[in-house]
Amino acid sequence: MSIFKGSGVAIVTPMKENLEVNYDKLEELINFQIDNGTDCIIIAGTTGESSTLTMEEHRQVIKAAVEFTRHRVPVVAGTGSNCTKTAILLTQEAEEDGADGALIVTPYYNKATQKGLISHYSQIAAETKLPIILYNVPGRTGCNLLPETVATLVKENDNIVGLKEATGNLSQASKTMALCDGNLELYSGEDGLVVPLLSIGGQGVISVIANIAPANTHEMVMSYLNGDLERARQLQLKSLPLVDALFSEVNPIPVKKALNLMGKNVGSLRSPLCEMSEEAAAKLEVAMREYGIL
Numbered sequence: 001m002s003i004f005k006g007s008g009v010a011i012v013t014p015m016k017e018n019l020e021v022n023y024d025k026l027e028e029l030i031n032f033q034i035d036n037g038t039d040c041i042i043i044a045g046t047t048g049e050s051s052t053l054t055m056e057e058h059r060q061v062i063k064a065a066v067e068f069t070r071h072r073v074p075v076v077a078g079t080g081s082n083c084t085k086t087a088i089l090l091t092q093e094a095e096e097d098g099a100d101g102a103l104i105v106t107p108y109y110n111k112a113t114q115k116g117l118i119s120h121y122s123q124i125a126a127e128t129k130l131p132i133i134l135y136n137v138p139g140r141t142g143c144n145l146l147p148e149t150v151a152t153l154v155k156e157n158d159n160i161v162g163l164k165e166a167t168g169n170l171s172q173a174s175k176t177m178a179l180c181d182g183n184l185e186l187y188s189g190e191d192g193l194v195v196p197l198l199s200i201g202g203q204g205v206i207s208v209i210a211n212i213a214p215a216n217t218h219e220m221v222m223s224y225l226n227g228d229l230e231r232a233r234q235l236q237l238k239s240l241p242l243v244d245a246l247f248s249e250v251n252p253i254p255v256k257k258a259l260n261l262m263g264k265n266v267g268s269l270r271s272p273l274c275e276m277s278e279e280a281a282a283k284l285e286v287a288m289r290e291y292g293i294l
Helices: 023-035 055-069 084-096 114-126 147-156 170-180 191-198 214-225 229-246 253-261 278-291
Strands: 006-010 040-043 075-078 101-105 132-136 160-165 185-188 204-207
Touching: 006 214, 023 040, 023 055, 040 055, 040 204, 055 075, 055 084, 075 084, 084 101, 084 114, 101 114, 114 132, 114 147, 132 147, 147 160, 147 170, 160 170, 170 185, 170 191, 185 191, 191 204, 191 214, 191 229, 204 214, 214 229, 229 253, 229 278, 253 278
Parallel strands: 006 040, 006 204, 040 075, 075 101, 101 132, 132 160, 160 185, 185 204
Antiparallel strands: none
């Protein structure tokens, strides 16, 4: 049984002017997402600025997302860390607070070996009943989950069920799917490669663009899964200029700017992230207008 099929939004963490978490705005954003067809809320991930949340905030943000979602769609909590014990604690807290699954990024900075990655994830899996989605984004972590490693983890741990694939390497993703032999829930972690990942057996996306275009992102995935490949292709190609603009600076800088341009008032970013450059922001606004958001 899949945690979800379709479009999962890697939702931003809105901030007040003093950079405290704005929980009222988070509830508003979650309702906006669900009203527009989003199939899953992914909270406290990269796009949610998890790296600058305190441990207390991290737990409270997840707990709030579960409360605000009210079981209308699943909530997947980002609970990864470069410390195995910390990742275990975060995952256990998310389970206690009602999350439906955990998204666990590969350890960053440590540059663990593949043996170390197997040990890291297996230790976490042994300490929770939550279904786990592995998150492979070597461009941010300096660490790559190889296909053989994913296959070993899926085979040896019943609750390691999925992979957020954000390598940009379709060959690696295809090999991973082949080695897992139908036992892996694959989610695109690249908004520009959703349809290609679906074509090798993926069942959805964990998306940044869904923050600002939730209905179209949901429609793109479900069109493909329901057999309307042409509509899915059209929506994927239409999104590419906007995707480029949303990743012209490091995520989540542009998507927070985009939400503010839409009047969502999600606030600024915690240091060391900073506001988008004027030049890049101008290009983002053009892309949003051409897409039809503004």
